[in-house]
Amino acid sequence: xxxxxxxxxxxxxxxxxxxxxxxxxxxxxxxxKVLIVYGSDRVKKNGLFDTVAKSLSENDIAIEELGGVIxxxxxxxxxxxxxxxxxxxxxxxxxLGGASVLDTSKAIAAGAVYDGxxxxxxxxxxxxxxxxxxxSVMTLAASGSEMNNYAVVTNEATRQKMSxxxxxxxxxxxxxxxxxxxxxTKEYLAYSAADIFAHSLDMxxxxxxxxxxxxxxxxxxxxxxxxxxxxxxxDAGNYEARGEFAWAATNALNFTTFSGIENNRFxxxxxxHTMSAEYNIAHGAGLxxxxxxxxxxxxxFLPERFKRFAKEIFDVDSxxxxxxxxxxxxxxIGAPVTLKEGKIPEEGIEMMVxxxxxxxxxxxxxxxxxxxxxxxxxxxxK
Amino acid sequence: xxxxxxxxxxxxxxxxxxxxxxxxxxxxxxxxKVLIVYGSDRVKKNGLFDTVAKSLSENDIAIEELGGVIxxxxxxxxxxxxxxxxxxxxxxxxxLGGASVLDTSKAIAAGAVYDGxxxxxxxxxxxxxxxxxxxSVMTLAASGSEMNNYAVVTNEATRQKMSxxxxxxxxxxxxxxxxxxxxxTKEYLAYSAADIFAHSLDMxxxxxxxxxxxxxxxxxxxxxxxxxxxxxxxDAGNYEARGEFAWAATNALNFTTFSGIENNRFxxxxxxHTMSAEYNIAHGAGLxxxxxxxxxxxxxFLPERFKRFAKEIFDVDSxxxxxxxxxxxxxxIGAPVTLKEGKIPEEGIEMMVxxxxxxxxxxxxxxxxxxxxxxxxxxxxK
Numbered sequence: 001x002x003x004x005x006x007x008x009x010x011x012x013x014x015x016x017x018x019x020x021x022x023x024x025x026x027x028x029x030x031x032x033k034v035l036i037v038y039g040s041d042r043v044k045k046n047g048l049f050d051t052v053a054k055s056l057s058e059n060d061i062a063i064e065e066l067g068g069v070i071x072x073x074x075x076x077x078x079x080x081x082x083x084x085x086x087x088x089x090x091x092x093x094x095x096l097g098g099a100s101v102l103d104t105s106k107a108i109a110a111g112a113v114y115d116g117x118x119x120x121x122x123x124x125x126x127x128x129x130x131x132x133x134x135x136s137v138m139t140l141a142a143s144g145s146e147m148n149n150y151a152v153v154t155n156e157a158t159r160q161k162m163s164x165x166x167x168x169x170x171x172x173x174x175x176x177x178x179x180x181x182x183x184x185t186k187e188y189l190a191y192s193a194a195d196i197f198a199h200s201l202d203m204x205x206x207x208x209x210x211x212x213x214x215x216x217x218x219x220x221x222x223x224x225x226x227x228x229x230x231x232x233x234x235d236a237g238n239y240e241a242r243g244e245f246a247w248a249a250t251n252a253l254n255f256t257t258f259s260g261i262e263n264n265r266f267x268x269x270x271x272x273h274t275m276s277a278e279y280n281i282a283h284g285a286g287l288x289x290x291x292x293x294x295x296x297x298x299x300x301f302l303p304e305r306f307k308r309f310a311k312e313i314f315d316v317d318s319x320x321x322x323x324x325x326x327x328x329x330x331x332x333i334g335a336p337v338t339l340k341e342g343k344i345p346e347e348g349i350e351m352m353v354x355x356x357x358x359x360x361x362x363x364x365x366x367x368x369x370x371x372x373x374x375x376x377x378x379x380x381x382k
Numbered sequence: 383x384x385x386x387x388x389x390x391x392x393x394x395x396x397x398x399x400x401x402x403x404x405x406x407x408x409x410x411x412x413x414x415k416v417l418i419v420y421g422s423d424r425v426k427k428n429g430l431f432d433t434v435a436k437s438l439s440e441n442d443i444a445i446e447e448l449g450g451v452i453x454x455x456x457x458x459x460x461x462x463x464x465x466x467x468x469x470x471x472x473x474x475x476x477x478l479g480g481a482s483v484l485d486t487s488k489a490i491a492a493g494a495v496y497d498g499x500x501x502x503x504x505x506x507x508x509x510x511x512x513x514x515x516x517x518s519v520m521t522l523a524a525s526g527s528e529m530n531n532y533a534v535v536t537n538e539a540t541r542q543k544m545s546x547x548x549x550x551x552x553x554x555x556x557x558x559x560x561x562x563x564x565x566x567t568k569e570y571l572a573y574s575a576a577d578i579f580a581h582s583l584d585m586x587x588x589x590x591x592x593x594x595x596x597x598x599x600x601x602x603x604x605x606x607x608x609x610x611x612x613x614x615x616x617d618a619g620n621y622e623a624r625g626e627f628a629w630a631a632t633n634a635l636n637f638t639t640f641s642g643i644e645n646n647r648f649x650x651x652x653x654x655h656t657m658s659a660e661y662n663i664a665h666g667a668g669l670x671x672x673x674x675x676x677x678x679x680x681x682x683f684l685p686e687r688f689k690r691f692a693k694e695i696f697d698v699d700s701x702x703x704x705x706x707x708x709x710x711x712x713x714x715i716g717a718p719v720t721l722k723e724g725k726i727p728e729e730g731i732e733m734m735v736x737x738x739x740x741x742x743x744x745x746x747x748x749x750x751x752x753x754x755x756x757x758x759x760x761x762x763x764k
Binding site: 001002003004005006007008009011012013014015016018178211212213216217220221223224227239240243244246247248256259260 | 383384385386387388389390391393394395396397398400560593594595598599602603605606609621622625626628629630638641642
């Protein structure tokens with residue numbers, strides 16, 4: 001085990017109907033004015049907004065609201081929320097939706113207590129150290145955002161998709177009710193599975209040191225995702241599978257998988273972020289294209305790890321067979337595995353490589369994300 | 383997945399030499415007066431106390447100290463610590479040692495802010511809701527106490543071994559440096575392994591509902607404990623194995639294993655506590671005797687679970703073969719598996735059954751822990 005710090009103060013309230021108690025949870029922290037953030041008006045039509053609003057008002061909590069968050073959430077919406085929160089003197093932000101809503105909520109919470117431009121936090125000009133309290137009711141399992149402090153936002157003006165991470169941007173309480181996640185389409189379920197896989201494999205297939213205990217821990221997550229996705233595609237109402245899928249998603253990116261490892265990277269997320277910023281493909285769909293293509297590049301650097309993955313997850317013997325098996329599984333569940341399937345034009349490769357290389361230089365990672373590497377990965381995805 | 387709440391705010395600082403930064407960690411929380419709790423003067427002789435004291439004084443933190451905590455820690459020592467902490471107006475308690483030291487530290491921290499008798503918390507007369515801040519530097523991996531809010535203390539007067547659990551008794555920061563744990567004797571390493579197994583099996587073999595994801599999670603802990611114990615018995619200085627053993631121990635009782643399960647119990651801990659309160663046997667040694675004996679009783683209630691355990695952990699086919707394999711492994715690593723090996727007189731069985739049954743009645747669990755059940759378990763351990 002390499003040295004590490006582990007800290008995750010988020011409280012998870014998991015189970016049926018727990019969204020109806022959100023007002024009680026929030027009032028336990030003495031908070032009185034909440035900005036509710038959501039996406040489309042689906043949450044109004046299906047009653048979720050009303051359930052939550054009722055619980056808040058029963059606990060004497062005043063409500064402001066901000067709808068219209070889109071997937072691959074944008075900076076302009078964050079600015080809008082910050083204005084609202086400042087004007088209303090909100091003391092908490094409650095995200096009602098999926099990852100994009102919670103990303104937006106976290107960025108609003110950080111920006112609302114900062115005098116400068118919140119984008120400073122995304123471009124390393126400033127470090128966020130405080131924020132309004134953050135709460136969430138998750139309607140989609142994939143990002144792990146409910147139990148981590150990441151927020152990913154796209155700056156429409158610069159077309160940059162960047163992230164922040166601060167000790168202040170952990171949700172205080174997140175509600176995970178698998179029933180609320182049962183209405184996701186089959187398509188998005190597959191994208192979610194691909195997202196969880198990417199969170200896990202970005203670490204598992206890059207760490208230069210991976211303790212056996214953590215390897216087993218991540219493999220248990222991956223097996224759970226495969227098993228439960230297969231069940232849910234046939235039986236969307238299966239609560240047990242939905243619940244395990246949700247909890248595996250949370251655990252795939254709540255920092256437990258990073259304990260004691262060395263030198264992990266976020267290759268596929270880094271590459272995909274530019275793809276979805278340019279072409280607005282769903283993040284998970286972008287990842288199911290990038291991951292196998294990237295694996296063909298990466299397998300040469302950690303051959304034993306790739307063999308282990310192949311054996312443990314798909315019971316096949318070689319790195320290539322493991323990659324094929326993953327690709328086949330993505331196809332089976334309906335996630336795209338080529339640029340063409342994702343409607344990404346091959347002519348865009350050069351431009352994406354250039355953009356990514358600029359970003360890599362900004363992070364001082366241009367040796368790692370060389371143009372050769374990036375081009376090879378995209379070519380593997382043709 | 384059944385409904386659950388998960389909350390664990392403890393920050394873990396894991397790695398070599400991190401005890402030398404404890405003053406820095408504590409000062410991050412603005413604390414100024416620390417009561418250091420420890421056991422024998424071994425921590426003074428081996429330099430650990432000085433390392434920690436130096437770090438505290440460099441951070442302008444005043445020190446009081448309380449040594450002499452014994453294993454199966456006693457209430458009189460807790461009272462002593464409470465007096466000291468109150469007199470010195472301590473704002474934090476730092477445990478320097480193993481589980482007993484941290485149990486004592488937690489009880490002192492809870493008692494120091496309470497006007498009544500701290501034993502009230504152990505006997506359900508009062509609920510602890512606040513405490514001094516708790517820190518730890520762990521010299522033994524076994525209890526998981528570094529990342530949970532349990533404290534177990536024996537009342538010498540009544541010979542009761544009881545526990546508390548409060549939201550206030552989570553350590554704020556725990557240092558886990560595997561090197562500090564490398565001097566444990568082979569005997570105590572085996573007892574520690576048995577303790578971790580018992581934490582895991584008490585849940586895994588009693589929960590009436592166990593999600594597949596959690597089953598896999600716990601099996602990964604158990605396999606890690608077997609693998610690393612076997613390595614360490616031959617090679618005590620193996621840092622990687624020592625580190626994985628430590629982290630598996632932490633994860634076995636930090637509430638992650640309880641997520642989404644139903645109706646778990648602490649049978650073997652309940653039974654063993656009386657055994658060690660009466661005969662002062664090491665807790666882990668008591669558990670290696672009780673666990674297989676209890677499994678012979680329990681296997682009839684969850685036969686499929688026991689078959690799974692046998693297959694997944696020891697690659698054998700039946701419940702009985704699984705129990706035999708565990709018993710053989712305990713013997714191989716030097717942990718006792720019979721009352722005789724633990725120097726517990728068979729004549730004591732009746733008295734222990736009576737005591738346990740009184741405790742069971744107090745908890746309203748006398749139907750579960752019937753005299754027949756308790757007697758059978760002890761007889762199985764002959």
